[in-house]
Every structure is written in structure tokens, then in C-alpha cells.
Amino acid sequence: MSDINTKNFISFENRSFYFVLINLLTFRIFSRLPSLFPKFSGSAAALSALFSGVIAFGVIFLISLSLKKHNSPNLADAAFAVFGKIGGLIVCIISAFCLLLSATVTLGELCHLAKAISFPASPFWFVLLFFAVSAAWGASRGVDALARTHSIFVPVIVLGLIVLIVSTVFRGNLSNLVPIFGSGAEAVFGKGLSGTVMYTDLLVFFLLIPPKSKAPIPLKKILTASATGILLTCLFVLALNLSVSPSIISNDSFPFYLLMKEVYYGRFFQRIDSLMLLISSLSGMLYLSLNASAFSHVAGRIFNPHRQKLIPPFYIAGVSIFTLLANVLSSKIIGFLFFAFAFAGILLVIITLFFAKRRVPDENI
Amino acid sequence: MKIFSIFLAFVLSFSLCGCYDSKEIDETAYIIALGIDKAGSSGFNYTFQFSAPLATTNHEGGGGEKEGDSKENPTVRNVVINAPDFYTAKNLTNNFLSKTVDMSHLKLIVFSASVDQNGFSQHSQFMLREREVRPHTAVALSTATAEEFLKSINPELEANTAKYYELMSLRSNNVYSPTKQLSDFVDEISSESGVSCLPTASPGGVAQPSAIQSSANGWISIGDTNIKSQKARMQGMAVFKKGQPAAVLDGNFAMIYNILNRDIKSCIITLKNPRLKDSFLSFRLNIPHPAEYSLDNTKKPCHIKISQGFDIEFFGNNLPSGFSSYDELFSFADRSITQQISEYFYELSRGCRADIMKIGDSFKKSFLTSEKFLTSSWESMFTSAEFDVDICFI
Numbered sequence: 096m097s098d099i100n101t102k103n104f105i106s107f108e109n110r111s112f113y114f115v116l117i118n119l120l121t122f123r124i125f126s127r128l129p130s131l132f133p134k135f136s137g138s139a140a141a142l143s144a145l146f147s148g149v150i151a152f153g154v155i156f157l158i159s160l161s162l163k164k165h166n167s168p169n170l171a172d173a174a175f176a177v178f179g180k181i182g183g184l185i186v187c188i189i190s191a192f193c194l195l196l197s198a199t200v201t202l203g204e205l206c207h208l209a210k211a212i213s214f215p216a217s218p219f220w221f222v223l224l225f226f227a228v229s230a231a232w233g234a235s236r237g238v239d240a241l242a243r244t245h246s247i248f249v250p251v252i253v254l255g256l257i258v259l260i261v262s263t264v265f266r267g268n269l270s271n272l273v274p275i276f277g278s279g280a281e282a283v284f285g286k287g288l289s290g291t292v293m294y295t296d297l298l299v300f301f302l303l304i305p306p307k308s309k310a311p312i313p314l315k316k317i318l319t320a321s322a323t324g325i326l327l328t329c330l331f332v333l334a335l336n337l338s339v340s341p342s343i344i345s346n347d348s349f350p351f352y353l354l355m356k357e358v359y360y361g362r363f364f365q366r367i368d369s370l371m372l373l374i375s376s377l378s379g380m381l382y383l384s385l386n387a388s389a390f391s392h393v394a395g396r397i398f399n400p401h402r403q404k405l406i407p408p409f410y411i412a413g414v415s416i417f418t419l420l421a422n423v424l425s426s427k428i429i430g431f432l433f434f435a436f437a438f439a440g441i442l443l444v445i446i447t448l449f450f451a452k453r454r455v456p457d458e459n460i
Numbered sequence: 461m462k463i464f465s466i467f468l469a470f471v472l473s474f475s476l477c478g479c480y481d482s483k484e485i486d487e488t489a490y491i492i493a494l495g496i497d498k499a500g501s502s503g504f505n506y507t508f509q510f511s512a513p514l515a516t517t518n519h520e521g522g523g524g525e526k527e528g529d530s531k532e533n534p535t536v537r538n539v540v541i542n543a544p545d546f547y548t549a550k551n552l553t554n555n556f557l558s559k560t561v562d563m564s565h566l567k568l569i570v571f572s573a574s575v576d577q578n579g580f581s582q583h584s585q586f587m588l589r590e591r592e593v594r595p596h597t598a599v600a601l602s603t604a605t606a607e608e609f610l611k612s613i614n615p616e617l618e619a620n621t622a623k624y625y626e627l628m629s630l631r632s633n634n635v636y637s638p639t640k641q642l643s644d645f646v647d648e649i650s651s652e653s654g655v656s657c658l659p660t661a662s663p664g665g666v667a668q669p670s671a672i673q674s675s676a677n678g679w680i681s682i683g684d685t686n687i688k689s690q691k692a693r694m695q696g697m698a699v700f701k702k703g704q705p706a707a708v709l710d711g712n713f714a715m716i717y718n719i720l721n722r723d724i725k726s727c728i729i730t731l732k733n734p735r736l737k738d739s740f741l742s743f744r745l746n747i748p749h750p751a752e753y754s755l756d757n758t759k760k761p762c763h764i765k766i767s768q769g770f771d772i773e774f775f776g777n778n779l780p781s782g783f784s785s786y787d788e789l790f791s792f793a794d795r796s797i798t799q800q801i802s803e804y805f806y807e808l809s810r811g812c813r814a815d816i817m818k819i820g821d822s823f824k825k826s827f828l829t830s831e832k833f834l835t836s837s838w839e840s841m842f843t844s845a846e847f848d849v850d851i852c853f854i
Contacts, residue, residue: 137830138830215591216481217480273824274824274827274828277829278829279830280828343588343647
């Protein structure tokens, strides 16, 4: 690939990858997905989240070990090296679908959340425009710039989430946590596994790490960042479990929004909507930009375009149209496809990295 | 490119102000209370109480009831609409209101007892989901119609009716009435047992309904008192079972509810001196922690132990006549409080058959799954339980 430069990858040389990982593992908090935990597990939602978190952490640990062993094989490159040209193309196409569906679902949910919090009268397309323009703009500035932007905004997002969790967890009702296995061990550890979909966007990270890293793979830092992201998600579900009864959380409600409404510090400080809108929008915009960049990489491997920089704006435009259509038609099919491809994507990462027996040769890059 | 990005940021910053969601305060009508009454076989009467902010500034601190004073509250406007559902009623308000209706200042939702189980459940659930309504909004049950209650509201020493609701309902010093927030109410009535309780709101001048009276056990009962005022009031509590009102308990019972949950931090109780006619003994009770419950279900019927500590203080310079020591005096207070609390639990258990103190939550801990708890017949255990009250003076 001729136009590869290190600025288009997430570098391990500075700490920005740490914040990228945290955002990739936490931005789904702002979606409807956390409602899966109370829906399946009832009073054991926090336990189910913890179980999913442990499974996700285990998978990340294994992947990171494999990464270290093979000295940072970028997923697309590793796929070409392991499965040959056709196999590599198939992996790239599946990854592209994962990214497209994830971006579509994310963009739609971000718009619905923003509308629920602050813009009820605004048309959907108008709210969508904020996210689409910023995502396209962010992606066109390059992955390195995006990663550095993460290191500015992700601490703010994490701080906002901590404020939300602390504000609600101590006012919660401990009896919401019992019986400890809620809807039954089968639901908690069986159906509850679907909660790992919260972390499947890690795929983006593996598509954006450099094929050849000058710095050694910081296994410890990757694991610390992953643990931080997963812990935040688990704490969020715990706060939700304590403060909002599972019977109130329906499929179409945003758990983040329900929890946000519970914040009450007295007469003059009870509506932190603006702060929450800011952190959810920032987190979503950062993810969408990164998603577009990852798509641009994958598309680059499939079509080998000369002007890879032009892909993100067109991709985001396509995602926006797709989101608008999904909003008009049925979001159920999109949701199903998203789930299927999210798991397929992460499975792909595992398979590819585990079968990568040799380091990706330079000439294949 | 740089100029284009600066231009884009500049233009977008304007659109972020919300072209579509702009809201002018003088073009908005704020609902501060909502009354819901059943109307006929289907449909409801919705009483929207709007704030009249200009009148609030001219209306200095509510008012007493001077001769010739209007009973009407000038700081609010009440609008009653009959409609099959809430949103139709809300839309209808714009038939005569030029302003945009906003519920972000809604402080109180009052139901009347005539509303059925579905009415309570549906209205409270969609209110909780409503963007503008906060989960901390207070909920009450009117002993007359909700419309009558809201129309009779004329706050004493308070110009702002919205603030009056907030102070009365959520930061209340009213020992004779419980407080209940919308989120807690929804949570409780949507549970399997549908057990909850709400403060009862009575319009001024309307006789109190036949609430279950406590036998007082030597206390100066709320039944012995009379407020010489036509003002609306909150006193007593309605107990909900299966999501609808099952009984109304008097203010004395509500006081015990508040003490045991530590919804009030301290209160004063006055007891009749059993050894001297027309003599009274007053005590201040500081409540350091909520009551603790332990359950022994190895016995039949099961035994529930209620432990409550108090920091007690006698209001009097000298030892009252008839008592030989302070120990004897405090032992008398102990017996009276124990009796009152016992009576409260037996009323909940045998009369209302509703565990509003959530003792079942401590029982729930001993089960691994919700399904096993639901099949454990907690309700029948509670309704036949024996209660041992253990009072401890710190």
C-alpha cells in the first residue's frame, strides 16, 4: 500500500492509544445496549455486566498476547498474510460490514439520545448533521490527530461518567440487587453473554494499529486501559441496577438517560442534562470518526484507492443516508444485523490473530 | 482549508443553539401540578395547574384568611379538561392557550382514589418517561377529587405555589404524612405485589374521610386535634396493594412510617400522664437510623423483629408527679412507643395486608432467584406474622 504513513495509525509511542481504547470500550454506555443487562438478568444486571466484562477482558488479554507475540500485526495485514489474497479480502469485506452497521446503529442512537435530552422538536436529519459533519471532519484529519483528540476529550468523558455514577450509586436502593441471581443463573451467564456486544467495537482498534510498530507492544497499558473501560461500564450498570428498577427499563429506553434523570442534589442542582449531552456527543463523535478512519483503511485494502482521504466523508454520507433509511424503515433488521456482524467481527479478530503464525512480511504491506 | 474549517465551526455553533428547540420564557406556560380524576367509565378529568408568574410577584407571601379575602389562589390558573388520555388533554390546552405548555416545573401529581389500577400505573409510568418530568416529582392521593384539592390550594406564607409544593411534598417537616417521589411510586406499583403508599391530600373545608384510626395508646392523637383553617392539607397516608388504594391510615400511623424509615430526623410526641389527670408528658425523639428488621421463619407463624433506636429527651424541668424516677418515666415512654409501633405493624399485616415497610426485601436476600422468591408466598407469611418491637433509648 503506497500511501501508508505512520500518522494514519494509532501509535503506541504516546499515551493516546490508552484513551482510544477506553472510549471504544465505554461509548456504548450512551446507547440502548446496557438495557440488555436488566432485561435478561433483572436484579442481577450488575453481576451479568461483570461476567460479560470478565469474558471481554479475557478475550482482550488473549488478543493482546497474540499481538505481542507477532509484533503488532494490523488485522487487515494479518488476514492477508494468513489467509492469502482472497481470504484477506473476505476478512476486509466482513470488517467493512461490521464497521458500516456499527456506525449506522451508533449514529442513529446518538441522534435519538440527543433528541431525548435536548432537541425534541428538531428533525432527525438536523441532529444527524452535527454528528455526521464532525465525524467526517475528524476522520479526514487522520488517525494520529484523532487519537490525540481522544487524549484531550476522553478524560472529560470519563470524569462525566464518574460524576453520574457517584451521583446515583449512593442514592440507590440496595434491595434492587437481590435476589443475587435475578432471573436465574441461566439468564445471567447465558443470555447475559450477549452483553459482550458492548465491547465488540474493539475491532476498530485492531484495524488501526500499525503493521510495523517501532515501539514494543505495551501489553500492560493495553490491559490497564481495557480494565478501566470495562470497569466503567460495569460501574455504570451497577448504578443503573441500584437506581432504576428493571421494570422501568424497556427495550427502547436509553439507560444513560434514565440514570441521568435520577441525579438530584437539591433544588438548584438536579439537571445535569447539558453536561451529559456534551460527554455523550463527544464520545459518539470520536467513535464515529475512528470508525470512518478504520473503514477507510479496510476500503483501501479492498479497492486500493489512490485517494484514501476522500473515503471518510463519502462513507459518513453513506452511513447518514443508511441511518435515515433505517429510521424510516425498520430498525429491527439493522439491530439484528448489527449483533450478528459485531460478534462475527470480533470472532474474526480472534481467529486471524491466533492463526497468524508468522510476522507479516514487509512486501505484503 | 483552514478558513473553511473556521467558517464551518462558526456556522455550526449557531445551529447548536437549537433553531427548532428555542424556547422563550414569556411564550411558555408552566404546569406546576397535575390532578387526575376518573371521569365515567372511560376517560379522565385532568386538572392542569399553571403558574401565573406575574401574579406571584404581586402576591406577597400567600395570605392568612382575613375576612373577605378571596379563597382563590391568584398565583395559579386551573384548567380542567376531560379526555380519554393525558396527551389528548395536553394538546387540547393549546385550543385556548397561546403559550407552549411545559412540564419541566411539575412538582406534584395528585390522583383521586377513583382512578383504577391501570390509571395509576399508566399515568405514573408515562410521566416518569416524559422528558420534562423529573423522577423526583411528588405524588399524592386526594381524599376528595384531585380537582377539588388543587383548586383549594392557597399556600400559607408562600407566594410561589411551585415552591410550596416542593417544600410540602419533598422536604417536608410534616410528620403526619409520608413523602413519595414519582420514581419510587412507579417502581413500587409496578412490582409483583403492587404495594406502595402515598400521602393523602385533603381539600380545605372537606371532611376527612374515614381513615383507619390508631388507638393512640396514651398518645395525643391527631384525631384529637383540629386545624381552624379552610386550607388544603396533607395528612395521613393511603396504602396501595396490587397497584391501587387498599386503605387510608391516619396521621399517627403516617408518623410511625416516617420514624421507622427515618424520613424525619426528629419529632416530638406527647403522651397523656397515666398517673395525673389532664397532665401531659412531651418527649423529643431523635432518630439516628432507620429501623432494622430481622426475620425468623423457622417458627410458625414467622416472627419479625423490629429494632429501632432513639435518642430521647424529656421536655420538663422536674420529674413529673406520679413517677419515682426518670427510669420509670422513660420505661413508660418505651411501652407507649412499642405499643404504637406494634399496632402499626398489625394494622399493615392483618388489616391492609401490605408490606409497605419493605420487610420482604430482607427476606428476598435469602433467595438466589426472583422466581424462587415469588413462589415463597411472602405475602401469606407477612399477613400472619408476629411482630416483636425492640425499642432502644440511646
